[in-house]
Amino acid sequence: MHIDFWFEFGSTYSYPAAMRIEKLASQQGIHVNWRPFLLGPIFREQGLADSPFNLNPAKGRYMWRDLERSCRALGIPFQQPSQFPRNGLLAARVACCFDDELWVPAFIRAVYRANFVVDTDIADPIVISSCIAGAGEDPEAVLEKAQSPESKQKLRQQTDEAVRIGIFGAPTVVVGDELFWGNDRLEHALAWAKS
Amino acid sequence: MHIDFWFEFGSTYSYPAAMRIEKLASQQGIHVNWRPFLLGPIFREQGLADSPFNLNPAKGRYMWRDLERSCRALGIPFQQPSQFPRNGLLAARVACCFDDELWVPAFIRAVYRANFVVDTDIADPIVISSCIAGAGEDPEAVLEKAQSPESKQKLRQQTDEAVRIGIFGAPTVVVGDELFWGNDRLEHALAWAKS
Numbered sequence: 501m502h503i504d505f506w507f508e509f510g511s512t513y514s515y516p517a518a519m520r521i522e523k524l525a526s527q528q529g530i531h532v533n534w535r536p537f538l539l540g541p542i543f544r545e546q547g548l549a550d551s552p553f554n555l556n557p558a559k560g561r562y563m564w565r566d567l568e569r570s571c572r573a574l575g576i577p578f579q580q581p582s583q584f585p586r587n588g589l590l591a592a593r594v595a596c597c598f599d600d601e602l603w604v605p606a607f608i609r610a611v612y613r614a615n616f617v618v619d620t621d622i623a624d625p626i627v628i629s630s631c632i633a634g635a636g637e638d639p640e641a642v643l644e645k646a647q648s649p650e651s652k653q654k655l656r657q658q659t660d661e662a663v664r665i666g667i668f669g670a671p672t673v674v675v676g677d678e679l680f681w682g683n684d685r686l687e688h689a690l691a692w693a694k695s
Numbered sequence: 696m697h698i699d700f701w702f703e704f705g706s707t708y709s710y711p712a713a714m715r716i717e718k719l720a721s722q723q724g725i726h727v728n729w730r731p732f733l734l735g736p737i738f739r740e741q742g743l744a745d746s747p748f749n750l751n752p753a754k755g756r757y758m759w760r761d762l763e764r765s766c767r768a769l770g771i772p773f774q775q776p777s778q779f780p781r782n783g784l785l786a787a788r789v790a791c792c793f794d795d796e797l798w799v800p801a802f803i804r805a806v807y808r809a810n811f812v813v814d815t816d817i818a819d820p821i822v823i824s825s826c827i828a829g830a831g832e833d834p835e836a837v838l839e840k841a842q843s844p845e846s847k848q849k850l851r852q853q854t855d856e857a858v859r860i861g862i863f864g865a866p867t868v869v870v871g872d873e874l875f876w877g878n879d880r881l882e883h884a885l886a887w888a889k890s
Contacts, residue, residue: 546751556741558863562874569873569883668753678764679757684879688764 502531503693504674506662507608508539509588509595511670512553512567515616516576517683518671522605524686530693534599534608536592537662538655539585539670545663551585570683577617586615587623594628594642596658597651607635697726698888699869701857702803703734704783704790706865707748707762710811711771712878713866717800719881725888729794729803731787732857733850734780734865740858746780765878772812781810782818789823789837791853792846802830 505521507514525532543551553560564580571578591611598604610631614620620627629639645651662672666679673680673689680689700716702709720727738746748755759775766773786806793799805826809815815822824834840846857867861874868875868884875884 556863558858558861561861562863562876565874566876566880573883663753666753666756668751668757679760681757681761685761688768 501529501693502533503689504533504535506535506537506667506670506672506674508537508670509591509611509615509622510551510585511539512563512584512616513683514671515578515612515683516567516571516574517673517686518608518612519576520574520683521673521686524690528690528694530690532605534595534604535658535662535674536588536595536599536608536655537659537667537670538589538592541659542663542668546668554584577613579617579619581615581619583621586621588615589623590625590628590643590646591622591631593651593655594632594646596655597646597648598642603635603637607631607637610634696724696888697728698884699728699730701730701732701862701865701867701869703732703865704786704806704810704817705746705780706734707758707779707811708878709866710773710807711762711766711769712868712881713803713807714771715769715878716868716881719885723885723889725885727800729790729799730853730857731783731790731794731803731850732854732862732865733784733787736854737858737863741863749779772808774812774814776810776814778816781816783810784818785820785823785838785841786817786826788846788850789827789841791850792841792843793837798830798832802826802832805829 503525505517507518522532548555553563568578568580588611595604595608611622611628614627614631615622622628625643629643632639632642665674669681671681671683673686675689675693678692680686680692698720700712702713717727743750748758763773763775783806790799790803806817806823809822809826810817817823820838824838827834827837860869864876866876866878868881870884870888873884873887875881875887
């Protein structure tokens, strides 16, 4: 039994979902496939030059407050980043390139903490290197492979696949043909996988 | 103790929230203020000529499936309307004009059933008349007062108030200064009101 967890490193609601999903899924005997992708190209296809949360200030204000309340209720630390959205391209290339390696979930959570707890710039290779090292790997070797043409192409194809299966936002959990969008649909997705 | 329930008759996720809120709130000793408003002017302010669910087909497809799943899980009947969004102006004028009358919650639920269960056009005065009659009132007298200049002005002011307090979508439950957007935030809003 498995679910696909589609996420974007710059996405706010992907943060609590990414911190929770592995524990919740494993408690129910469900395997998580981590599927990083990029929201930027998807938003641009929709004619948006920025995050909808920046383009619609009332929605943005609400989102930050709701995220703060949601994280508090879930016992997840949170600090509003001083920059939003941050560019998650390099982190996504790493997570996509090595997606079947056991150290990747720890790397992913480290990147989210860097963005949404420590408020550091995840576009900075130094920050990503420290997340790789924290997950027990050699940053130099990982970054070299993650930035190879094959790795870049793999992430592009994964973003294309996201669009093809109907994904329009993050996080989205996919269970068979069913999409569950949002941190607040995580429990529904797991229940669906079990049913 | 009270909460403000801001809703729009054409709004999909307002439907399950409107069907649930009075029972859930009264079980906890919380009074519901029904606050109808119009999303059309708010979307137009954002530069949108239609519902975001129509402008973004992937998001729209997801919404209909998610709404179907959500209503089923909540035991609420649902049939996807053949037209979306339907124009809720007349219904909103009735609900706004008579908002402190005891028959109004039953009228509101009847309008939502007409739209999202029976698939009838709630812009049609005959449909609205039947919802008024079903709530025990005289349709002719109610519709005359609801379409008076004072009643039209009251609904315009209520929509202005929605924007002023930061509402950007429906349903939104307001508890003091806190906004809770979406049917899936209903329980959080009630818990907040009790805390």
